[in-house]
Structures are given as C-alpha cells and as structure tokens.
Amino acid sequence: MIVRRATMSARDYVGHLSTISAYLEIPTPERKQVFSQIMQVLPETVEIAADITVHLARRCCEQ
Numbered sequence: 558m559i560v561r562r563a564t565m566s567a568r569d570y571v572g573h574l575s576t577i578s579a580y581l582e583i584p585t586p587e588r589k590q591v592f593s594q595i596m597q598v599l600p601e602t603v604e605i606a607a608d609i610t611v612h613l614a615r616r617c618c619e620q
Contacts, residue, residue, distance in 0.1 A: 570603040
C-alpha cells in the first residue's frame with residue numbers, strides 16, 4: 558500500500574465533493590443546502606486519505 562495524505566481547505570474539499578456523482582444526482586437546491594451544512598461542520602482544513610492499494614498478479618502455471 559502506498560500511503561498518501563493530502564490537506565485542503567474546507568472550501569476545496571466541498572469543491573471536491575461537488576465532482577462526485579452521488580452528490581451530482583441530488584437536485585441543485587438540495588445539493589446547495591447539503592454543501593452548506595457540510596461547510597458548517599468541517600474544520601478549516603481537512604485531511605484526505607488518498608491511499609493506493611497495489612495488487613500484484615502472477616501467472617502460476619505455464620501450459
């Protein structure tokens with residue numbers, strides 16, 4: 558596993574959320590309200606876990 562951490566402002570984090578399809582499916586007025594509520598509870602900076610899990614595949618048998 559490659560451990561990656563990023564720190565961003567709360568505003569940038571909500572901007573990131575606005576690109577996720579689950580949020581894009583919410584009708585615009587409700588989505589704005591959701592983002593406003595999220596902004597109210599977030600600290601000034603948010604740490605993001607962006608770890609990468611790497612899987613190695615190997616051929617076990619040649620036939």
